[in-house]
Amino acid sequence: xxxxxxxxxxxxxxxxxxxxxxxxxxxxxxxxxxxxxxxxxxxxxxxxxxxxxxxxxxxxxxxxxxxxxxxxxxxxxxxxxxxxxxxxxxxxxxxxxxxxxxxxxxxxxxxxxx
Amino acid sequence: xxxxxxxxxxxxxxxxxxxxxxxxxxxxxxxxxxxxxxxxxxxxxxxxxxxxxxxxxxxxxxxxxxxxxxxxxxxxxxxxxxxxxxxxxxxxxxxxxxxxxxxxxxxxxxx
Numbered sequence: 374x375x376x377x378x379x380x381x382x383x384x385x386x387x388x389x390x391x392x393x394x395x396x397x398x399x400x401x402x403x404x405x406x407x408x409x410x411x412x413x414x415x416x417x418x419x420x421x422x423x424x425x426x427x428x429x430x431x432x433x434x435x436x437x438x439x440x441x442x443x444x445x446x447x448x449x450x451x452x453x454x455x456x457x458x459x460x461x462x463x464x465x466x467x468x469x470x471x472x473x474x475x476x477x478x479x480x481x482x483x484x485x486x487x
Numbered sequence: 488x489x490x491x492x493x494x495x496x497x498x499x500x501x502x503x504x505x506x507x508x509x510x511x512x513x514x515x516x517x518x519x520x521x522x523x524x525x526x527x528x529x530x531x532x533x534x535x536x537x538x539x540x541x542x543x544x545x546x547x548x549x550x551x552x553x554x555x556x557x558x559x560x561x562x563x564x565x566x567x568x569x570x571x572x573x574x575x576x577x578x579x580x581x582x583x584x585x586x587x588x589x590x591x592x593x594x595x596x597x598x
Contacts, residue, residue: 415588476521
């Protein structure tokens with residue numbers, strides 16, 4: 374069964390460093406998303422991406438964040454200068470043209486900022 | 488601001504029991520409600536509901552939506568230890584693609 378994959382599974386970085394989280398969405402999906410879940414809290418929407426551009430972003434997704442689809446398979450989230458409060462589980466999700474709201478999630482990347 | 492509230496926050500039952508999980512929402516321009524199961528990491532898709540009164544069923548799990556009263560329930564019959572997880576409710580609204588999640592219900596099944 375096709376699935377969303379994410380790498381790395383766990384990333385530890387120092388405050389102020391840049392990190393890139395990688396995702397490979399399901400191959401025929403056209404809509405891509407990033408969510409985050411701070412330990413013990415709700416899953417929160419960060420950004421959605423379609424047709425090579427951001428279609429919506431939340432207040433969390435400030436200038437420190439960027440997304441990119443550098444090739445036909447990868448979808449990345451970059452945090453330019455990490456802060457302690459960026460520590461969270463980051464989930465990538467994707468959905469199909471015909472079922473936009475049925476989002477399938479990857480296993481997540483746990484980001485720890487020290 | 489869109490709001491999704493789940494209850495109970497936590498539930499502990501014995502194997503074989505039936506459970507009902509609740510999700511209520513207040514959103515502008517509701518489009519769909521989704522249920523996910525979160526075990527160790529990724530939320531796993533269970534159901535998507537868009538129409539009132541139509542039950543969706545998958546094995547021992549079923550769900551229904553009431554768009555008038557703005558809530559959904561997720562039923563699990565004959566629970567098994569493998570059903571232990573956090574069950575998340577999420578709503579898509581306003582023509583946006585983002586999902587607004589509730590805090591989840593932590594379900595624990597005791598053998």
